[in-house]
Amino acid sequence: MTKLLEAFEGVVYPSVLSHIRHLGRLLEGKSVVHVNSTRLGGGVAEILHRLVPLMNELGIDTKWEVITGEDAFFAVTKTMHNAVQGSEKGLSREMTEVFEETNRENARRLAPIVSEADFVFVHDPQPVPLCALCPERKGKWLWRCHIDASRPNRRVWAYLRNWILSYDGSIFSLPEFAQPMPHPEYLVPPSIDPLSDKNCDLEPGEVTRTLGEFGIDPDRPLAVQVSRFDRFKDPLGVIEAYRLCRRSQDLQLVLAGGEATDDPEGSVVLRDVLDAASGDPDIHVLVLPADAHRTINALQRGTDVVLQKSTKEGFGLTVSEALWKEKPVIGGDTGGIRLQIIDRFNGFRVRTAEGAALRLRYLLQHRARAERMGENARAYVRENFLITRQLRNVLAILVAQLQGDRERLEVFVP
Amino acid sequence: MPPFAFPRLQPGFSRPFGIAFFARKARWSGRERLLKTFLTTVAFGGGEEQKERSRTPERKVIRMNAQAVMPFEVRSCELVTICTGIRAKTLGELREGVRAVPEGCLHYHFWGRLMRPQIGESEFDNDFAGWVAGSLHDVTLAERMSAVNPADFADLEELRGALLDLLDDRLDTEESTAWSRGDAPFFFTRAQLLVFPPHRTIARPEEFPEALRGMDRSSLFYHFIDAARRTPLHCDDVTAWLEGFGSSTEDLRKRLRRVDPYLLSLEELREYLLLAFEEGVGKGEAPGSAPGEGASGTSGGAAGHVRGTSPEGAEGVVSRGGDGA
Numbered sequence: 004m005t006k007l008l009e010a011f012e013g014v015v016y017p018s019v020l021s022h023i024r025h026l027g028r029l030l031e032g033k034s035v036v037h038v039n040s041t042r043l044g045g046g047v048a049e050i051l052h053r054l055v056p057l058m059n060e061l062g063i064d065t066k067w068e069v070i071t072g073e074d075a076f077f078a079v080t081k082t083m084h085n086a087v088q089g090s091e092k093g094l095s096r097e098m099t100e101v102f103e104e105t106n107r108e109n110a111r112r113l114a115p116i117v118s119e120a121d122f123v124f125v126h127d128p129q130p131v132p133l134c135a136l137c138p139e140r141k142g143k144w145l146w147r148c149h150i151d152a153s154r155p156n157r158r159v160w161a162y163l164r165n166w167i168l169s170y171d172g173s174i175f176s177l178p179e180f181a182q183p184m185p186h187p188e189y190l191v192p193p194s195i196d197p198l199s200d201k202n203c204d205l206e207p208g209e210v211t212r213t214l215g216e217f218g219i220d221p222d223r224p225l226a227v228q229v230s231r232f233d234r235f236k237d238p239l240g241v242i243e244a245y246r247l248c249r250r251s252q253d254l255q256l257v258l259a260g261g262e263a264t265d266d267p268e269g270s271v272v273l274r275d276v277l278d279a280a281s282g283d284p285d286i287h288v289l290v291l292p293a294d295a296h297r298t299i300n301a302l303q304r305g306t307d308v309v310l311q312k313s314t315k316e317g318f319g320l321t322v323s324e325a326l327w328k329e330k331p332v333i334g335g336d337t338g339g340i341r342l343q344i345i346d347r348f349n350g351f352r353v354r355t356a357e358g359a360a361l362r363l364r365y366l367l368q369h370r371a372r373a374e375r376m377g378e379n380a381r382a383y384v385r386e387n388f389l390i391t392r393q394l395r396n397v398l399a400i401l402v403a404q405l406q407g408d409r410e411r412l413e414v415f416v417p
Numbered sequence: 418m419p420p421f422a423f424p425r426l427q428p429g430f431s432r433p434f435g436i437a438f439f440a441r442k443a444r445w446s447g448r449e450r451l452l453k454t455f456l457t458t459v460a461f462g463g464g465e466e467q468k469e470r471s472r473t474p475e476r477k478v479i480r481m482n483a484q485a486v487m488p489f490e491v492r493s494c495e496l497v498t499i500c501t502g503i504r505a506k507t508l509g510e511l512r513e514g515v516r517a518v519p520e521g522c523l524h525y526h527f528w529g530r531l532m533r534p535q536i537g538e539s540e541f542d543n544d545f546a547g548w549v550a551g552s553l554h555d556v557t558l559a560e561r562m563s564a565v566n567p568a569d570f571a572d573l574e575e576l577r578g579a580l581l582d583l584l585d586d587r588l589d590t591e592e593s594t595a596w597s598r599g600d601a602p603f604f605f606t607r608a609q610l611l612v613f614p615p616h617r618t619i620a621r622p623e624e625f626p627e628a629l630r631g632m633d634r635s636s637l638f639y640h641f642i643d644a645a646r647r648t649p650l651h652c653d654d655v656t657a658w659l660e661g662f663g664s665s666t667e668d669l670r671k672r673l674r675r676v677d678p679y680l681l682s683l684e685e686l687r688e689y690l691l692l693a694f695e696e697g698v699g700k701g702e703a704p705g706s707a708p709g710e711g712a713s714g715t716s717g718g719a720a721g722h723v724r725g726t727s728p729e730g731a732e733g734v735v736s737r738g739g740d741g742a
Contacts, residue, residue, distance in 0.1 A: 018633030022493060025613050178604035181500045188500040190606065399495045403609050410521045411647075413612045 007060045014197050015391045023391065026398035027061030029414060033121040033401070034064040034142075038113065040080065040129035042069050043293035044261050045231070046193060046320040047126050047149055053196040053390050054397070061398075066120075068113055070130045076105040080129040081268050086159035087128060087152050088235065088315045093159055103132060110136035122401055125170075128163055135169040143171040143404045149193065150317040151338045153179045171404065176318045176339055187408060189400050192342060194393035195323045195384070200296035202327055205304055213301035217257070217287055224367050225255045227306040229299050229324075232260040232273040232290075235315035237335065240356045242279045242286065244312065247360035249285075252367050259289040259302055303328050307373070308366045312359050316340055323388040326350070329377035333362045343388065349380035486661035489654070490615035491628060494639040496532050496608040498525070503605040508553060509595040511545065512584040514605050520573040522607040527567045527576070528642050529608050531683050532635065542679060543567075545580065545603075552599030558587045566679050568645060610643065622659060622666055626694045634683045641678050641686060655690075669697030 008020055035058060039047050051067050058065035072080075079098045086092060094102075110133050117123050117133065121142040125133055127149055134144045146167050152160070152175070160182065167173060167184065174189045175181040181188050195202055214221045226245065230236040238258050245256040258276060260269070273290065280286040291298055303309060309325035311334040318339030325332045326343065332350035334340040344350040351362040366373045406412045501522055505511040515523070526544035541547045541563040550559030561583050570576040588595050619628050640654040648657065656673045659666040672693040678686050 016633065018493060018631070018636070021616060022495065022613065022633070022635070025616075026495075175500065178500050178606055179601075181502070181604075183502040188502065190498040190500060395495060396497070399497045399611050402611060403497045409609070410519075410607075411610045411612065415614065 007057055010198055011391055015385075015389060019391050019395065022395050023061070023398065025414065026395065026402060027058075027063065029402050030398060031062035032064070034119065035066070035122045035124070035401075036113075036117050036120040037065070037067045037124045037126065038070065038117065038130050038133060039067075039126035040070050040072075040077075042067075046318065049196070049199070049201070049320070050193055050390065050393070051126075053199060054394060057390075057394055058398075066116060068116060070106070070109040070113075070133075072105040072109075075101050077129075083128050083159060083163070084150060085235075085268075086156035087150055087163070088317075089151075089154045090156060093156060094162065099162065106130060106132040107136055109133065113137075114139070122404070124174075131163060131166045135166055143401075144169070145172045145174055145189075145400070145404075146170045147174045148180065149176060151180050151315055152182050155182065172400070174400065177342065180317075180338070189396075191393060191396040191400070192339065192388065193318050193320055194388050194390045195320055195327060196390045197327060201300050202324055203300070205297070205300055209297070210301045210305040213298055214305045217289060219255055219257065219287060219305070221305060223255055224253055225257065225306045226308045226310055226363060227257040227259065227302050228310040228312065229259045229303065229321050230311065230313070232269045232276060234268075234272055235313055237312045237314050238272065238276045239279055240314075240359070241310050241312050242276070243356035244310070244359035244363060245286065247357060248363040248367075252364055254363070254367070255285045255287070257287045257289060257302055257306070259287075259291055259299060261291050261293050261295070261299075299324075300328075303330060306330060308333060308363060310359065310363075311335065311340060312353065312356075313337055313340060319343065322350075323384050326380035326388075327384045329381045331366055331373050331376035331380060333359050333366070343383075345383070347376075349376050349383055486658070488618035488620045489625070489658045491617040491619065491632065491636055492615050492639050493613050493633045493635040494643065495611040495613070495635060496525075496529060496638075497611065498529070498606055498608045501605040501607055505548075505603040505605070506598050507596055508549070508555070508558075508584065508588060511548070511603055512581065512588060514603070515545070515577060515580050515584065518605050519607060520577070522605050523573050523577055523580075524567075524646060525606055525608045527679075528638075529606070531642060531678075532638055548599065548603040552601050552603070553594070553597065555587070555591075555594055558583065558594075566677070568651070568677070568679055571651075573646075612639065612643075622662060622669065622694070622698050625655070626691055626698075629687060629690055629694065632687070634687075637683045637686055637690075666697075669693060672697045 008023065011020060037051055037055060039051065041048055055065050055067045079094065079102045082090075082092055082094060082098065083102070086094070109130065113133065114137055118137050118139045119141060123134070123140070123142060123144045124147050125131060125144065126147045131146060134140065134146070164182070164184075168186075170186060172187040172189060173181070173184055174191050176190070176192050178190055181190075197203070211221050214225075219225060226248075228236070228238065228241050230238070232238060238260075241258060242256070245254060248254055258280070260273065273288075276288055280288050289302075303325050307330075309321075309330045309332045311319050311322050311325075311332060313319055313335040314337060316335060316338035319334065322332050322334050322340055322343045326349055332344055334344045334350060334352055336352040336354050340352065344352050346352055351358075351365075353359045353362060366376075402414065403412065501518055503514050503518060505514045530544060541550055541559050543563060543565070546559045546563035546565075549555050549562060562580065565576070565579055565583070567573075567576050570579065617628060619625055644654045644657075645651045648654070650657075653673065656670050659670050659673070673690070676686065676689045676693065681689065
């Protein structure tokens with residue numbers, strides 16, 4: 004048993020680790036490269052921070068590379084990201100030129116690493132041309148889509164699809180998110196790392212101290228949404244729900260957002276949020292550095308209810324983070340939130356600010372039920388959304404890629 | 418040539434004549450008798466040897482069988498789920514999908530749900546029925562589709578035929594249902610099954626409950642769900658193994674055969690199996706009740722939530738059905 008895996012012994016069932024070891028031995032000595040667009044901020048970076056060391060500990064030579072680009076490039080990729088999630092705004096010729104030129108530069112830089120790798124995972128649309136731009140590649144390339152591509156802007160998707168076709172397979176979080184492709188499209192829901200600073204257990208004193216640092220009264224009811232300042236996360240809808248709830252309940256609200264280096268639109272949304280919150284001392288808008296994981300952990304643990312009122316969502320891992328901390332979650336009825344929140348079991352799915360306000364009032368009123376939901380929430384995450392499950396899935400896909408598309412593969416461990 | 422992955426049947430199930438003959442004959446009447454005959458003549462020995470055994474006093478047969486039985490090898494597996502790219506928005510499209518998809522896709526939508534996130538009581542026991550009810554709001558058809566027990570069919574093609582019959586009947590009688598769109602599409606999904614080498618062996622039935630308590634959920638799936646598809650007689654691996662111990666396990670085997678995994682989550686299946694072993698090990702032929710029936714103070718027979726050990730760790734609330742991925 005490796006050292007990092009050992010740390011999961013008290014958290015997951017031993018046979019889970021045994022599976023992972025089996026799979027690891029099959030892939031021992033293989034080389035894997037993950038490529039994405041940021042090392043800080045967002046669910047992808049958080050998963051890779053744990054997944055990459057775990058894969059290395061299993062004897063799989065795993066690297067994590069990040070593409071670089073100017074602001075203009077990230078403005079294009081943000082437009083692209085929104086378009087994949089359905090925004091009507093398309094890409095101009097100039098934008099695709101910036102996109103392709105930046106990817107060509109990155110392909111030249113990364114070619115010595117990725118061309119020789121046995122497996123390359125390219126995450127999300129930003130680096131998607133890399134596969135086609137590395138014609139000397141030797142291994143299997145997989146495109147990992149973390150966002151909801153169920154109803155993409157068709158013109159933008161057609162453009163991206165041409166790049167995706169060069170891959171050996173794609174991975175989507177849910178079948179709803181996938182678009183038809185000629186190669187295998189695997190399904191792997193993402194996960195959280197229970198041992199990370201963001202999810203590990205904290206002393207009650209640290210939680211209280213953190214709340215105090217931001218002027219939050221630990222003795223009054225609190226609702227928290229932790230998300231990037233992004234329109235699809237609907238922070239303005241959350242403020243509206245809070246105001247509706249405040250008509251009958253005492254409540255404080257925290258909107259905590261990190262800053263991701265690949266999200267230039269965030270500052271515009273943040274300005275709107277600050278405008279909407281101005282004049283209300285019980286609304287705390289917190290712009291946290293990308294590495295403020297323990298702060299986020301404390302906020303999620305110190306709250307009564309967690310909100311994730313997204314209108315579009317890739318998967319919404321903040322939901323699983325909160326569920327892991329035994330908090331009932333009120334989430335938007337969209338994307339991966341549907342998989343994580345089971346109505347009345349561990350939270351509520353809502354479509355409107357009014358719905359969110361109603362559920363807020365319910366959870367603040369029925370404390371015992373909220374507590375039971377919280378217990379259910381942790382059990383549900385333990386079974387389904389921890390990183391060990393995702394690691395198993397990813398390794399299994401690599402084995403399957405080596406073996407071809409047969410329905411039954413009997414694995415021999417050397 | 419890669420250094421691993423070669424498909425193979427369970428030991429003893431490789432005699433083509435026996436497989437073809439008994440698989441054809443075993444489906445309905447006399448299934449249990451045929452299973453026993455198959456296992457003794459084809460799987461665990463030749464015809465002449467069996468004739469000799471049948472002339473031997475019963476006690477001697479039990480002892481000989483017990484000596485000859487190989488240890489049970491516990492395996493686990495992993496499902497790699499894959500989109501087929503086929504989706505349905507109407508009942509007509511669902512019918513078309515059911516007709517066109519590979520067999521494995523049907524298996525996944527009936528059985529693969531057991532390996533997915535599960536919580537809450539599901540009224541319907543396969544994905545098709547769940548979608549027809551939840552998205553098309555056709556509860557009548559959903560009820561009929563849910564009542565289709567895949568274990569009742571010789572193979573998945575027969576199951577496909579039964580589903581198509583149900584869908585065609587509905588489309589013929591309720592024309593409007595052919596065109597009404599569901600709230601959300603149905604996504605046809607298939608899975609690759611990775612089977613791992615044995616990681617534990619069990620020599621005697623008495624040792625089984627302890628192993629069962631610590632068994633990964635995927636091992637339950639492999640030995641009870643996948644076995645029904647993998648083996649020629651559609652029999653779970655444990656019952657087949659217990660057969661080798663002769664009449665001393667007859668009551669236990671009866672109890673195991675009464676467990677209907679289609680109506681259970683894997684955690685519930687574990688509970689039922691444990692109960693069957695507790696009540697059945699060491700008992701000979703007896704008019705047994707189904708596991709859980711009439712038992713007090715156990716979870717057997719309980720519908721709904723079962724306290725169990727989750728595959729990922731500590732005790733949690735696990736229940737049948739579910740809104741899986």
